[in-house]
Amino acid sequence: MKIAPNTVVKMHYAVLDNDDNSIDNTFDDEPLEFIVGTGYLISGLEEALMSKQAGDKFSVSVEPQNGYGERHDNLMQAVPKSMFEDIEVEVGMQFRATTDEGEQTVIVIGIEGDDVIVDGNHPLAGITLNFDVEILEVREATSEELEHGHVHSEGGCGHHH
Numbered sequence: 295m296k297i298a299p300n301t302v303v304k305m306h307y308a309v310l311d312n313d314d315n316s317i318d319n320t321f322d323d324e325p326l327e328f329i330v331g332t333g334y335l336i337s338g339l340e341e342a343l344m345s346k347q348a349g350d351k352f353s354v355s356v357e358p359q360n361g362y363g364e365r366h367d368n369l370m371q372a373v374p375k376s377m378f379e380d381i382e383v384e385v386g387m388q389f390r391a392t393t394d395e396g397e398q399t400v401i402v403i404g405i406e407g408d409d410v411i412v413d414g415n416h417p418l419a420g421i422t423l424n425f426d427v428e429i430l431e432v433r434e435a436t437s438e439e440l441e442h443g444h445v446h447s448e449g450g451c452g453h454h455h
Contacts (some may be wrong), residue, residue, distance in 0.1 A: 295347060295348075295433065296345045296432070297330055297344055297345060297432050298330065298344065298345075299330050299331030300323065300329065300434070300440060301329070301368050301432050301434060301435060302327065302329055302330075302415070302432070302434070302435045303327070303429065303431070303432055304327045304429075304432075305320075305325055305326055305327075305343075305423070305426050305429050306320045306322070306325045306427070306430065307326065308319055308321060308328070308369075308403070308425070308426045308428045309411065309423050309424065309425050309426075310424045311422065311423065312416065312421075312422050317418065317421075318373060318396075322331070324429055327447075328444070329440065329443065329444060329445060330343065330437060332444070336356060336360065336361045336422075337360050338354070338356030338361055338425075339348045339356055339423075341359075342354040343427070343429075344373050346361070346429050346432075348432050349403060349429065350427075350428075350432060351428045351429075352394075352427055353424065353425060353426050353427070354424075354425050355422060355423070355425075356423045356424075356425065357422055358419065358420050358422065361418065361421070361445075362405045362421070362441050363415075363416065363418045363419050363420075363422075364374075364419060365419045365420035366415060366419075368433050369400075369413060369414035370411065370412070371410050371411070371412060372406070372409040372412075373412055375405075375408050375410055377410075383410050384401055384402065384405075385402050385404060386401065386402060391412070391414070393414065398414050400412040400413060401413050401417065403423065405406060407410045
């Protein structure tokens, strides 16, 4: 069966940036399982999956505009340390911030005196992602899975309440 919207795909993948730094790799771990067409994957990877089937292995390079977007310098800003109240702020920490464009995650990229420099770009923004993919299994999603928008493992729905 070929991959199409509303199919469930189980796959392994490794992803590298253009400098061959490993960003993520499932081959030594549990494969990824998801419903195609639910926005779970970045668009560039999802498009590359279409019409593939179990057993297929392929590589695809995804440009930033089909991945996590380009970097936007205007998403970097200096924030007074006092906004973080009693938190001992360190570079690399992530915070949820409310901006004009809604909630977004910002990452602390520097500390200058009483200012904390935060970056609202996705950590993978502006990066070309090079995927190696192996498709393990393709099946129709069940109506319940489609209703919930995610895969159910054996033994029902793994919702944590």
